[in-house]
Amino acid sequence: MxxxxxxxxxxxxxxxxxxxxxxxxxxxxxxxxxxxxxxxxxxxxGYNSFVSKISQKATGISNAANRASATYTNNGTYSKTDASLTSSKIDKEV
Structure with a gap:
């Protein structure tokens, strides 16, 4: 941002x-x-305003963080496949 x-x-x-x-x-x-x-x-x-664009970026980052945290299991481990998919999604959104 x-x-x-x-x-x-x-x-x-x-x-x-x-x-x-x-x-x-x-x-x-x-x-x-x-x-x-x-x-x-x-x-x-407006939709194309500076504040709107910042808000969209912040929402994208928040959503990506939520998805990334969901990849952890109850035991504290995570799936490498899930992590690589989330990482590529973050790059596209941010």
Missing amino acids: TGMTDKNSNMLAKIGITIGKGNKLELDEDALKQADISSLKTVFT
């Missing part, structure tokens, strides 16, 4: 959001208050 944020850093900066130390997002409240509505909509609303 940091790559996606980097790619959108100029758009985010227009509304007062910058990437700080440790890839944490930082907010300039004054810049946010002064941002034009079009820029805010581009970031926050």
Whole structure:
């Protein structure tokens, strides 16, 4: 997700959001208050918005983690076949 944020850093900066130390997002409240509505909509609303894309990525990662954890048995072992299938699925989704 940091790559996606980097790619959108100029758009985010227009509304007062910058990437700080440790890839944490930082907010300039004054810049946010002064941002034009079009820029805010581009970031926050709609299927193709930055926030929507980040949400889709997070959901994909969460789903892949849930599938991966399901490959473990009650004894704490897992199937190598299941792990390789999950790994290729993660690569496709992320």
